[in-house]
Amino acid sequence: MDKNKDIETNDILGDVTNNEYKYGFTTDIETDIIPRGLNEDVVRFISAKKGEPEWLLEFRLKAFRHWLTLTPPKWAHLDIPEIDFQAISYYAAPRKKEGPKSMDEVDPQLIDTFNKLGIPLEEQKVLSGMAVDAVMDSVSVKTTHREKLAELGVIFCSISEAVKDYPDLVKRYLGSVVSYRDNFYAALNSAVFSDGSFVYIPKGVRCPMELSTYFRINASGTGQFERTLIVADDDAYVSYLEGCTAPMRDENQLHAAIVEIVVEERAEVKYSTVQNWYAGDKEGRGGVYNFVTKRGLCRGDYSKLSWTQVETGSAITWKYPSCILAGEGAVGEFYSVAVTNNYQQADTGTKMIHTGRNTRSTIVSKGISAGHSQNSYRGLVKVAPKADGCRNYTQCDSLLLSSTCGAHTFPYIDVLNDTAIVEHEATTSKISEDQIFYCNQRGIPTEEAVGLIVNGYAKEVMNKLPMEFAVEAQKLLQITLEGSVG
Amino acid sequence: MKEILLEVRDLHAGIENKEILKGINLIVREGEVHAIMGPNGSGKSTLSEVLAGNPAFTVSSGSATLNGKQLLDMTPEDRSHEGLFLSFQYPVEIPGVSMVNFMRAAVNAKRKYFNEPPLAASDFLKMMRQKRAIVELDNKLASRSVNEGFSGGEKKRNEIFQMAVLEPKLSILDETDSGLDIDALRIVAGGVNKLKTEKNATIVITHYQRLLDYIKPDFVHVLYKGRIVKTGGPELALELEERGYDWIKEEIDNESK
Numbered sequence: 001m002d003k004n005k006d007i008e009t010n011d012i013l014g015d016v017t018n019n020e021y022k023y024g025f026t027t028d029i030e031t032d033i034i035p036r037g038l039n040e041d042v043v044r045f046i047s048a049k050k051g052e053p054e055w056l057l058e059f060r061l062k063a064f065r066h067w068l069t070l071t072p073p074k075w076a077h078l079d080i081p082e083i084d085f086q087a088i089s090y091y092a093a094p095r096k097k098e099g100p101k102s103m104d105e106v107d108p109q110l111i112d113t114f115n116k117l118g119i120p121l122e123e124q125k126v127l128s129g130m131a132v133d134a135v136m137d138s139v140s141v142k143t144t145h146r147e148k149l150a151e152l153g154v155i156f157c158s159i160s161e162a163v164k165d166y167p168d169l170v171k172r173y174l175g176s177v178v179s180y181r182d183n184f185y186a187a188l189n190s191a192v193f194s195d196g197s198f199v200y201i202p203k204g205v206r207c208p209m210e211l212s213t214y215f216r217i218n219a220s221g222t223g224q225f226e227r228t229l230i231v232a233d234d235d236a237y238v239s240y241l242e243g244c245t246a247p248m249r250d251e252n253q254l255h256a257a258i259v260e261i262v263v264e265e266r267a268e269v270k271y272s273t274v275q276n277w278y279a280g281d282k283e284g285r286g287g288v289y290n291f292v293t294k295r296g297l298c299r300g301d302y303s304k305l306s307w308t309q310v311e312t313g314s315a316i317t318w319k320y321p322s323c324i325l326a327g328e329g330a331v332g333e334f335y336s337v338a339v340t341n342n343y344q345q346a347d348t349g350t351k352m353i354h355t356g357r358n359t360r361s362t363i364v365s366k367g368i369s370a371g372h373s374q375n376s377y378r379g380l381v382k383v384a385p386k387a388d389g390c391r392n393y394t395q396c397d398s399l400l401l402s403s404t405c406g407a408h409t410f411p412y413i414d415v416l417n418d419t420a421i422v423e424h425e426a427t428t429s430k431i432s433e434d435q436i437f438y439c440n441q442r443g444i445p446t447e448e449a450v451g452l453i454v455n456g457y458a459k460e461v462m463n464k465l466p467m468e469f470a471v472e473a474q475k476l477l478q479i480t481l482e483g484s485v486g
Numbered sequence: 487m488k489e490i491l492l493e494v495r496d497l498h499a500g501i502e503n504k505e506i507l508k509g510i511n512l513i514v515r516e517g518e519v520h521a522i523m524g525p526n527g528s529g530k531s532t533l534s535e536v537l538a539g540n541p542a543f544t545v546s547s548g549s550a551t552l553n554g555k556q557l558l559d560m561t562p563e564d565r566s567h568e569g570l571f572l573s574f575q576y577p578v579e580i581p582g583v584s585m586v587n588f589m590r591a592a593v594n595a596k597r598k599y600f601n602e603p604p605l606a607a608s609d610f611l612k613m614m615r616q617k618r619a620i621v622e623l624d625n626k627l628a629s630r631s632v633n634e635g636f637s638g639g640e641k642k643r644n645e646i647f648q649m650a651v652l653e654p655k656l657s658i659l660d661e662t663d664s665g666l667d668i669d670a671l672r673i674v675a676g677g678v679n680k681l682k683t684e685k686n687a688t689i690v691i692t693h694y695q696r697l698l699d700y701i702k703p704d705f706v707h708v709l710y711k712g713r714i715v716k717t718g719g720p721e722l723a724l725e726l727e728e729r730g731y732d733w734i735k736e737e738i739d740n741e742s743k
Contacts, residue, residue: 433542438578440562441538441571442592442648443599452591456582456631 037086046091063180063190070184076347077376090192155200162198177260177297185256185291193227201236210466212241226257232267239270257292265300277313284343287315294321298330306333308464310473312480322351325359332361335461340373349379354390363394366458370401376408383420396426451478488515491687497548499536506532508712514687521690524709525731530691534658538572567599569655573645580632588632617650621677639670646677658689663697675700695727
């Protein structure tokens with residue numbers, strides 16, 4: 001709790017006496033897009049545009065000023081082209097609904113993918129950017145569920161709404177797990193975050209539905225600097241789904257999101273991601289840079305946080321969903337499947353920071369690389385000096401589908417307490433020609449065989465996904481790897 | 487006369503520029519069981535792999551037809567759909583893929599080939615149960631990953647189980663008896679016999695006469711140095727068991743001098 005107080009104090013006492021309003025860029029609220037580039041005026045503009053309170057503007061400005069002192073991290077096993085942060089536009093009004101008017105106008109290739117994934121037609125309409133009034137059904141479903149959640153006291157809304165309607169909660173928790181000082185992209189996000197989701201589960205409430213399955217529409221259009229904050233109060237439970245198996249159309253190349261999760265006593269949060277941003281073409285041109293900071297604080301005793309991710313998209317992924325296991329007996333889990341094909345690069349893994357006694361963590365990472373891609377697992381298991389009786393089990397597997405791809409493992413183990421038991425297992429394998437031929441002989445064509453074998457390999461992780469998501473994710477793995485063997 | 491199922495003519499094939507099959511001729515008709523025997527390295531397994539279409543092998547000349555269709559032009563999966571089944575000498579493990587999922591993929595791929603809709607899950611599971619009984623494969627084995635952690639005997643039984651599910655016209659059993667104890671051998675052979683009909687045929691590749699006590703062949707061929715050098719009835723297998731292969735080797739080697 002001390003930590004929290006500190007943060008509050010900082011927020012309040014921080015740079016309250018800011019007097020730089022003289023630049024007064026903030027008045028022109030009618031503008032929908034501001035010029036490229038990032039400076040304090042831009043930060044003020046974004047904040048004003050969203051009608052944010054003073055404290056949040058200060059939060060953004062502090063983050064921005066800190067960001068100016070930082071340089072992008074270079075330690076990952078990634079080849080990242082120089083990014084000109086002044087060439088990016090940091091605010092765009094919510095997209096106008098001028099998408100296609102009927103499915104006939106949608107790119108047939110996109111529809112083909114939708115169908116392969118088995119996405120219902122109504123959802124396809126939303127995902128392909130069709131006007132919302134064309135999808136009344138989904139909207140009404142959304143409203144029904146909202147009412148049901150409200151009865152239980154569950155708050156599920158956009159961060160922007162939360163700032164207006166629940167300022168105390170947001171103020172208390174925002175930045176409490178991922179400080180703007182954390183890293184370059186976290187500072188950038190804190191300065192310019194566009195929108196995202198806010199979830200609060202009150203004491204003792206078990207959220208009766210997977211959050212965001214029915215709200216997938218909410219998740220889209222939140223922009224390139226997404227910010228998510230999830231708080232599970234004592235004895236609460238929630239399963240949260242982020243992302244979408246459908247290929248996301250997005251013009252923004254740089255995505256720098258933050259996800260913060262706070263888990264109080266005996267509470268449990270399950271966070272599942274399926275990430276399928278545009279990965280670039282076969283020659284490696286284009287594609288999203290996905291630089292994400294995700295972290296959960298298991299603050300309460302016997303709290304539990306479980307990350308499950310299926311990463312198939314993005315040209316470059318830099319992402320380490322982490323758990324700080326502070327409460328006694330807290331449990332952290334990380335289940336990951338990361339697929340890279342063509343010229344994709346992924347450097348992903350987790351950090352399990354054991355600061356509480358008798359805390360346990362499990363890491364299961366399954367990397368799948370094809371084409372000319374590079375796929376790295378990077379994980380830290382840290383046990384603090386006073387954290388007695390901690391356990392970690394790490395299993396880290398790589399599957400290679402071509403002779404031109406790379407799979408790398410960078411495990412960091414930092415144990416400062418003698419009573420800890422830390423295990424690490426790693427394997428590297430290839431899909432053998434014998435396996436493919438065996439499938440072929442039974443009548444299963446090669447593409448389908450690869451799908452079967454890859455899904456078998458990733459099963460341990462896929463099983464952790466909520467049911468309806470898992471089916472789509474399985475097909476997604478197969479589609480992502482189409483044409484990558486043989 | 488019974489219809490010809492498989493007709494192989496002057497088949498030459500090998501691996502990495504090394505010719506292993508040097509002119510195979512073989513005719514298998516409906517309802518027949520053929521045994522192919524021969525010393526190590528004579529090309530028995532190569533013949534089965536080439537017929538099944540393993541891309542590791544290249545065919546340099548000759549032809550093979552299945553039911554009158556050119557076999558060698560087809561992909562391995564189409565050969566399977568057309569009714570060719572290979573019981574592998576060393577069945578491959580596919581971790582994480584359950585036998586149920588594997589067989590469903592196989593059955594539905596075949597149905598797709600014949601423009602039939604996929605089998606409903608309940609019908610499929612019912613069929614699996616029936617076919618399992620043929621080789622006394624228990625339920626647990628069927629829900630495990632393909633061949634993973636199976637004993638040698640279980641793997642071979644699993645092969646015959648797959649054969650039962652896919653109902654091939656021509657089955658090639660590549661040393662299905664190797665690594666089997668006598669009980670497992672009886673079960674596997676019993677399964678093969680139960681699946682025998684007037685319309686299908688089996689090629690049994692083996693080193694030993696033992697298997698032929700259970701699966702009665704109509705013809706026994708001896709493969710040596712990439713050719714079928716002797717063909718006879720079941721009595722040939724008994725003779726080989728007694729005398730070994732040396733007398734045949736001598737005969738052939740003398741001829742070629």
